[in-house]
Amino acid sequence: MKRVLVLHTGGTISMTQEDGVGVSLSNKHPLGDKFLPLPKDIELVVEEVFNLPSPHITPKEMLLLKERIVKAQAENFVGVVITHGTDTLEETAYFLELTLKNNLAMVLTGAMRSSNEIGSDGLYNFRQAIITAAHESARDKGVLVVMNDEIHEARFVTKTHTTSVDTFRAPTFGPIGILSKNKPIFLKDVIEEEVYPITTVEGTIPIIKAYAGMDGTLFDLLTERNVDGIVIEALGAGNLPPAVLPSLEKVLQKNIPVALVSRCANGIAEDIYSYVGGGVELKSMGVMFVRGITGPKARLRLLVALNANLDSTSFRHYMTEI
Numbered sequence: 656m657k658r659v660l661v662l663h664t665g666g667t668i669s670m671t672q673e674d675g676v677g678v679s680l681s682n683k684h685p686l687g688d689k690f691l692p693l694p695k696d697i698e699l700v701v702e703e704v705f706n707l708p709s710p711h712i713t714p715k716e717m718l719l720l721k722e723r724i725v726k727a728q729a730e731n732f733v734g735v736v737i738t739h740g741t742d743t744l745e746e747t748a749y750f751l752e753l754t755l756k757n758n759l760a761m762v763l764t765g766a767m768r769s770s771n772e773i774g775s776d777g778l779y780n781f782r783q784a785i786i787t788a789a790h791e792s793a794r795d796k797g798v799l800v801v802m803n804d805e806i807h808e809a810r811f812v813t814k815t816h817t818t819s820v821d822t823f824r825a826p827t828f829g830p831i832g833i834l835s836k837n838k839p840i841f842l843k844d845v846i847e848e849e850v851y852p853i854t855t856v857e858g859t860i861p862i863i864k865a866y867a868g869m870d871g872t873l874f875d876l877l878t879e880r881n882v883d884g885i886v887i888e889a890l891g892a893g894n895l896p897p898a899v900l901p902s903l904e905k906v907l908q909k910n911i912p913v914a915l916v917s918r919c920a921n922g923i924a925e926d927i928y929s930y931v932g933g934g935v936e937l938k939s940m941g942v943m944f945v946r947g948i949t950g951p952k953a954r955l956r957l958l959v960a961l962n963a964n965l966d967s968t969s970f971r972h973y974m975t976e977i
C-alpha cells in the first residue's frame with residue numbers, strides 16, 4: 656500500500672457557497688462526503704491541521720505545517736498532500752520548499768470554485784494531487800503545486816488570475832510537468848534549494864512596490880519603525896526612481912537588509928542600467944538582487960535567512976545566488 660498523508664488547511668477547496676451569503680468555510684470538510692475514485696493501492700490518512708481562508712495564513716501556520724511534515728517522515732508515508740486556499744498557496748509552498756528536506760513527495764493543491772459551485776475543481780485537483788504524491792517520480796522534487804492538470808515547482812509558481820481555474824502559472828519557466836488521467840508526467844528537472852530547517856519565523860519584512868513618481872516616503876517610515884528587512888518590487892530589469900535614493904541610502908546605513916525583485920511578471924532582476932537609480936547603482940549601494948522570484952517569495956526567503964542566523968557572507972550568497 657502507498658500511504659499518503661492529507662493535511663487540510665482551509666481555502667475555497669474547503670468552502671461552500673450559499674445564495675445571499677457568499678462563499679465561506681464549512682465546519683465539516685466538503686471533500687469528505689464526495690466519492691473519490693483512486694487506485695486501490697493508495698491509502699489516505701486525513702488530518703485537518705487548521706481551517707482558514709488562506710489570507711489568514713501566516714508564517715506561523717507555515718511552520719506548523721512544516722513540523723507536521725517532518726514527523727510524517729518517520730510514519731511510513733510516501734507522500735503528503737496539502738489542501739490550501741489559493742491566495743497564498745504559493746507562499747506556503749515556497750516556505751516549505753525552503754525549510755524541508757526529505758524524500759517524501761510533497762504536493763499542494765486547492766480550488767478556484769467552492770465545493771457546491773457548478774464546475775467545482777476541488778475534488779478533481781485533490782485527486783490529481785494524491786495521484787502525484789503517490790507516484791515515485793514526484794519524490795526528491797521538492798515541493799510541488801498541482802492545479803488544473805499542471806505540475807509546478809514551488810519556486811516559480813504564482814497565481815495569475817483572480818477566478819479562472821487556469822490560474823497557477825510559472826510565467827518565465829512554465830510547468831515542470833503535466834498530469835495524464837492516471838499519472839504525473841515530469842518534463843523538467845528542478846533546481847535543488849538550499850534548505851534551512853528554521854524553528855522560528857520572527858521578523859517584520861514589508862514589501863514596497865515601485866511606481867513612476869515614487870519618492871522616499873515609505874522607506875523613511877519603515878526606517879523609523881526599525882523593520883528587519885525590506886523587499887522592493889522594482890521597475891523593469893531592477894531600477895528605481897531617483898527620488899527614492901536618499902531614503903534608500905538611510906535604510907542601508909542602518910544595516911536593514913534590502914532585497915530587490917522586479918515588478919514584471921516575467922524575467923529576472925539584474926544590474927543592467929547605469930543611470931541614476933539604475934540597477935548598477937542600486938547593487939553598488941548594497942541592495943541584494945534576488946533572481947526570478949516574486950516579491951512575496953523574496954520576503955519569505957529573507958525571513959528564512961534572518962531566522963537561520965547566517966553570517967553576512969552566507970546571508971548575501973543565499974539571497975542572491977538562487
Ligand SMILES: NC(=O)C[C@H](N)C(=O)O
Pocket residue numbers: 665666667668707708709710739740741742743765766767768
Ligand atoms: N480559491 C481560493 O482558495 C481563494 C480563497 N480566498 C483562499 O485563498 O482561501
